[in-house]
Amino acid sequence: MKTVLITGARGFIGRNLAARLARIEDLTFHLYDVNCGLADLEAWLSQADVIFHLAGVNRPEHVEEFETGNAGFTDQLCKGLYRLGRTPKIIMSSSIQAELDNPYGISKRRGEEYLIAFARQTGAPVSIYRLKNVYGKWCRPNYNSVTATFCHNIAHDLPISISDPAHEIELIYVDDLVDAFIAEMINPKGSDSCYVQDSIPYKRISLGDLAGRIQMYHEMKNNLIVPDFQERFNQCLYATYLSYVEPNRLKYGLTIKTDQRGSLAEFIKSCHFGQIFVSRTHPGITRGNHYHHTKTEKFFVVAGEAVIRMRHIEGNQVVEHRVKGEDYRIVDIPPGYTHSIQNVGEGEMITLFWASEVFNPDHPDTYFLEV
Numbered sequence: 001m002k003t004v005l006i007t008g009a010r011g012f013i014g015r016n017l018a019a020r021l022a023r024i025e026d027l028t029f030h031l032y033d034v035n036c037g038l039a040d041l042e043a044w045l046s047q048a049d050v051i052f053h054l055a056g057v058n059r060p061e062h063v064e065e066f067e068t069g070n071a072g073f074t075d076q077l078c079k080g081l082y083r084l085g086r087t088p089k090i091i092m093s094s095s096i097q098a099e100l101d102n103p104y105g106i107s108k109r110r111g112e113e114y115l116i117a118f119a120r121q122t123g124a125p126v127s128i129y130r131l132k133n134v135y136g137k138w139c140r141p142n143y144n145s146v147t148a149t150f151c152h153n154i155a156h157d158l159p160i161s162i163s164d165p166a167h168e169i170e171l172i173y174v175d176d177l178v179d180a181f182i183a184e185m186i187n188p189k190g191s192d193s194c195y196v197q198d199s200i201p202y203k204r205i206s207l208g209d210l211a212g213r214i215q216m217y218h219e220m221k222n223n224l225i226v227p228d229f230q231e232r233f234n235q236c237l238y239a240t241y242l243s244y245v246e247p248n249r250l251k252y253g254l255t256i257k258t259d260q261r262g263s264l265a266e267f268i269k270s271c272h273f274g275q276i277f278v279s280r281t282h283p284g285i286t287r288g289n290h291y292h293h294t295k296t297e298k299f300f301v302v303a304g305e306a307v308i309r310m311r312h313i314e315g316n317q318v319v320e321h322r323v324k325g326e327d328y329r330i331v332d333i334p335p336g337y338t339h340s341i342q343n344v345g346e347g348e349m350i351t352l353f354w355a356s357e358v359f360n361p362d363h364p365d366t367y368f369l370e371v
Contacts, residue, residue: 004029004185005048005088007077008055012139013093016174017052017181024182045080050185053077053092053115058104058144066103071110078118087124090115091184094130116194126194127184129177132202136174136236137243147171147240150211154218155244165208172202173236203233210237217241221252226270261285262348266359274356278302281341281349288340288371295365296356297333299341301325304349309371310339318371325350338369 004021008014009031021029030044032055045051057069074092081088094112097105112128119126139145141152146169153160180200216227217238227234242250254265262281269275281287281304291313299308303325311318313336322344323329333339343349357365 001026001028002049002185003027003047004050004052005032005044006030006052006054007032007073008053008093009033010035011054012136012145013134013174013177014052014054015138016136017054017178020178020182041077042080042084045077045086046084048086048088050089051077051091052181052185053090056093056108056111058095063103066107067110070104070107071114074111075114078114081124082118082122087122089125089185090119090127091181092126092128094128096130096132098130112194119194127196128194129180129196129200131177132170132172134172134174134177136240139174139240141244146207147210147237148244150214151241151244154211154214155241155249156246160211162207162211165211166206168204168206169210170202170204171210172200173233175236176200205233213237214241224254224266224269224275226268226273228270228272230272261287269358271358274354275358277353277355279351279353281343281351283343283346283348286340286342289338290366290368291338292333292335292365292367294335294357296335297339298354299323299331299333300352300354301329301341302350302352304343304347304351305345306341306349306351307344308339308341310337311371312337313369338371340371 004027006014006018006021006029009018010033014031014033018029018031021027030040030048032041032044053074055069055073057065060066060069092112092115094108095105098108098112099105115126115128118124133145133147135145135147139148141148143149150160152158177200180196213227213234214237216225218241220226227238229235229238254267256263256265258264260282262279262285264277264279266275266277279287299306301323305324306322308321308323308331309318310321310333321329321331323331341351
């Protein structure tokens with residue numbers, strides 16, 4: 001069984017890493033953070049096969065805390081391991097700021113130097129990740145992450161401030177970082193090259209684009225428009241945004257259109273895949289009796305019993321498909337076929353519809369014609 005120690009375990013990256021490690025069998029891990037004592041650290045250093053050194057200070061009250069919290073703590077960690085005669089695999093999160101000569105960057109660079117010296121002295125395998133801007137769930141807003149701040153404020157209908165919308169930043173998704181960390185834990189590398197640069201995918205994006213996308217996600221509950229999730233960055237950023245929405249605000253209603261036939265509501269729509277809507281239809285009622293030139297549809301009766309009829313607009317032959325909710329059957333509606341759906345059951349019929357394009361009242365591509 002492998003034993004792992006995470007320093008800075010209650011931080012943003014540490015929490016995401018711990019959640020993933022908890023799913024790995026034959027692994028024990030210890031979580032060290034500011035609420036732990038030096039005795040805990042000593043005990044866990046004596047057991048660890050792998051150390052994820054994520055602890056650090058980036059927004060202290062006093063500038064001197066950069067040195068003690070970053071370089072000083074790393075030095076303390078190395079000295080403890082040396083005293084115990086231990087050479088575990090060490091994976092350290094640093095920052096691209098280590099290339100700069102500001103107090104934070106200097107302290108991170110000095111921390112790296114302590115770790116590199118330890119590796120050279122003992123042969124311990126070490127990897128140092130100089131990270132770009134990491135984003136994802138559980139990152140603290142209004143602190144040191146613009147993505148977290150934008151997500152939190154927009155989710156809570158609070159204003160955001162952008163001094164230069166064209167300014168570009170490089171973003172790393174926390175799950176991609178955790179993937180890289182776990183891969184190194186499973187297959188430890190040597191210490192010939194301590195720095196791990198550009199090994200994690202990142203997205204370069206302007207602040208204006210970043211804020212605009214998050215605002216678009218926020219408006220989805222009103223306009224139902226889904227972004228292009230084929231772009232993975234949209235998947236990751238939307239998941240990040242949604243993690244900042246208060247649980248009691250995750251539920252929202254749809255606009256319901258009701259008439260003598262029953263009711264209907266749009267669910268989601270996108271220029272990339274069309275739209276999905278749902279209807280409830282009273283017994284004996286028929287919907288449809290129209291055709292499309294280009295638009296295509298799929299009908300899925302979720303509950304109840306229906307007859308779906310279609311006829312080529314140039315012919316007389318009517319094709320019928322009888323479907324029941326429990327059968328999970330899809331019926332495709334091609335262009336140039338007038339079609340209808342009738343509730344032939346005793347109770348209410350619930351149907352899920354997909355259309356290949358979002359309904360445009362100016363160009364509906366829908367023409368009445370009895371089947």
